[in-house]
């Protein structure tokens with residue numbers, strides 16, 4: 001397994017070891033000891049899967065309370081994935097890192113607790129899997145506006161399919177600091 005740093009401390013790209021043979025391939029998508037040593041010491045407590053069509057954009061979501069670190073990857077298809085630092089007091093506040101995740105490249109992306117996360121599907125469909133380091137807390141959820149002009153994130157489409165919640169996302173600069181996670 002290889003782990004690559006990004007410009008955002010704690011946000012890493014994981015390339016798991018893939019065992020290919022004439023039948024196909026095998027890979028460990030998580031291993032408690034190895035990931036605790038190489039990715040995050042935080043324990044994972046919840047697994048999620050979502051399925052989306054091309055052009056669907058989910059994000060940019062965070063939880064102020066029970067902030068979730070996420071180990072995300074794609075089981076089928078391809079997405080453009082973004083981690084945005086919204087931790088008040090962080091030296092990289094307002095900065096984001098992106099990566100293309102696909103069933104082909106088999107990459108994983110770790111987004112630490114306190115970041116906002118989102119992805120946009122670039123294949124016909126995508127099956128998106130992830131592990132979370134804290135529970136779902138809908139009362140504590142927030143959405144940063146996907147196309148916040150201050151962030152200038154190069155999403156693969158200007159006209160994504162969004163949930164009603166994400167249509168009404170808030171510009172990062174418009175959040176009062178008590179609604180954001182703290183560094």
Ligand SMILES: Cc1cn([C@H]2C[C@H](O)[C@@H](COP(=O)(O)OP(=O)(O)O[C@H]3O[C@H](C)C(=O)[C@H](O)[C@H]3O)O2)c(=O)[nH]c1=O
Pocket residue numbers: 048050058059061062070117118119136163
């Ligand atoms: C996230 C979540 C959702 N739900 C229920 C609540 C709704 O009835 C339904 C769809 O929820 P939502 O529209 O918030 O799903 P996404 O838009 O995929 O949200 C996720 O999108 C981005 C990419 C993220 O990083 C977060 O994991 C998460 O916010 O699933 C649950 O029961 N448990 C959960 O952990």
